[in-house]
Amino acid sequence: MDAIIADSIVKDFGSVRALDGVSVEVAAGELFFLLGASGCGKTTLLRCIAGLETPTSGTISFGERDVTTLPPHKREAAMVFQSYALWPHLSVEKNVAFGLEERKIPRAEIRQRVGEALDLVHLTGLGERGIDQLSGGQQQRVALARALVVRPKCLLLDEPLSNLDAKLRIEMRREIRRIVKEGGLTAIYVTHDQEEALSMADRMAVMNRGKIEQLGTSEDVYRNPHTAFVASFIGETNLIKGRVVEVRGEYAMVKTEAGPLVGRVTRPEWQPVAGDDVTLSIRPEAWHVEAASGENGVTGKITERSYLGQRIQYVVDTPLGPQQVVELNPHVVREPGETPVRLTARHADVAVLQVQMQVNMR
Ligand code: ATP
Numbered sequence: 001m002d003a004i005i006a007d008s009i010v011k012d013f014g015s016v017r018a019l020d021g022v023s024v025e026v027a028a029g030e031l032f033f034l035l036g037a038s039g040c041g042k043t044t045l046l047r048c049i050a051g052l053e054t055p056t057s058g059t060i061s062f063g064e065r066d067v068t069t070l071p072p073h074k075r076e077a078a079m080v081f082q083s084y085a086l087w088p089h090l091s092v093e094k095n096v097a098f099g100l101e102e103r104k105i106p107r108a109e110i111r112q113r114v115g116e117a118l119d120l121v122h123l124t125g126l127g128e129r130g131i132d133q134l135s136g137g138q139q140q141r142v143a144l145a146r147a148l149v150v151r152p153k154c155l156l157l158d159e160p161l162s163n164l165d166a167k168l169r170i171e172m173r174r175e176i177r178r179i180v181k182e183g184g185l186t187a188i189y190v191t192h193d194q195e196e197a198l199s200m201a202d203r204m205a206v207m208n209r210g211k212i213e214q215l216g217t218s219e220d221v222y223r224n225p226h227t228a229f230v231a232s233f234i235g236e237t238n239l240i241k242g243r244v245v246e247v248r249g250e251y252a253m254v255k256t257e258a259g260p261l262v263g264r265v266t267r268p269e270w271q272p273v274a275g276d277d278v279t280l281s282i283r284p285e286a287w288h289v290e291a292a293s294g295e296n297g298v299t300g301k302i303t304e305r306s307y308l309g310q311r312i313q314y315v316v317d318t319p320l321g322p323q324q325v326v327e328l329n330p331h332v333v334r335e336p337g338e339t340p341v342r343l344t345a346r347h348a349d350v351a352v353l354q355v356q357m358q359v360n361m362r
Contacts, residue, residue, distance in 0.1 A: 036207035263350030297344030
């Protein structure tokens with residue numbers, strides 16, 4: 001088990017800057033996620049760590065070892081791809097044994113290690129099967145066993161569940177986490193699926209345009225987004241424009257189209273001052289629907305309702321624009337119509353975010 005440290009990584013493909021000075025430290029034994037929209041650079045960063053790309057500048061270390069220029073097979077890292085890249089004409093056992101045969105490991109040891117790897121991914125006894133006799137989820141387990149059999153210190157996963165149906169994906173999330181933790185591996189997992197990341201990650205980095213925009217635990221990133229991009233990429237949110245009137249400690253009063261709202265400054269290294277333009281982020285479940293007039297809120301009318309059993313989703317038309325609202329465990333089902341409703345939010349549930357200059361890099 002090794003820590004993985006990427007320091008100031010820049011990667012250019014011709015005139016395209018895919019990575020723009022990325023630094024990240026993944027702790028030994030951590031399951032770490034790289035998350036972001038298509039083209040943000042997450043696969044490129046993973047490939048630099050695997051040794052499949054060489055950074056234009058910056059260094060990559062595994063523990064104390066600088067591996068920046070080491071070829072992939074000398075890094076003790078194994079990669080699992082979206083397309084499992086299995087040999088369809090070989091048995092499960094032969095597929096898993098492939099990396100060990102290449103390394104000229106003695107036959108008896110190969111048999112033992114393949115057995116252990118199949119046990120770990122819960123495919124005990126299926127070694128003789130052909131790849132085409134397996135379900136999608138089982139094929140993904142074979143790909144994992146093949147990566148694990150070489151006893152890597154680091155496991156690098158590139159959208160490993162994208163080819164599975166929704167139910168299997170959820171089952172395999174638990175499985176991959178178990179395998180990483182039982183195997184004592186340091187793992188980096190690339191996905192654009194925020195739910196996968198929220199449910200599995202020890203920590204995650206949200207990437208945008210070749211940079212890490214925020215890094216933290218699932219709970220921290222969800223509850224304390226630092227930018228509007230992160231707030232809307234991780235989970236649903238309502239974004240509201242405003243201007244700071246007054247700041248008290250970590251709380252700020254913000255003037256909006258519908259009067260003042262008090263919120264919390266979520267990015268510790270930023271201190272707003274009166275007059276700053278800001279964006280407020282309010283999660284759909286942070287809005288409470290009330291009939292009476294409550295403090296820290298806005299009045300509107302329900303225009304849409306979707307009843308989903310354990311929750312109800314409403315769209316409420318307000319002077320701040322349409323607000324997405326979610327009521328969990330609803331006891332009252334409200335009707336869309338003319339009757340005004342009041343949406344209110346706790347101060348701590350309103351994130352006050354700095355308005356960022358959008359610099360177009362490409
Ligand atoms: P996706 O989720 O679509 O896989 P990503 O976040 O993994 O996206 P990357 O594949 O890392 O993104 O790509 C980052 C940027 O670098 C993109 O603009 C992409 O077009 C560019 N890029 C990646 N690989 C190459 C390459 N071999 N040659 C030229 N440009 C590349």
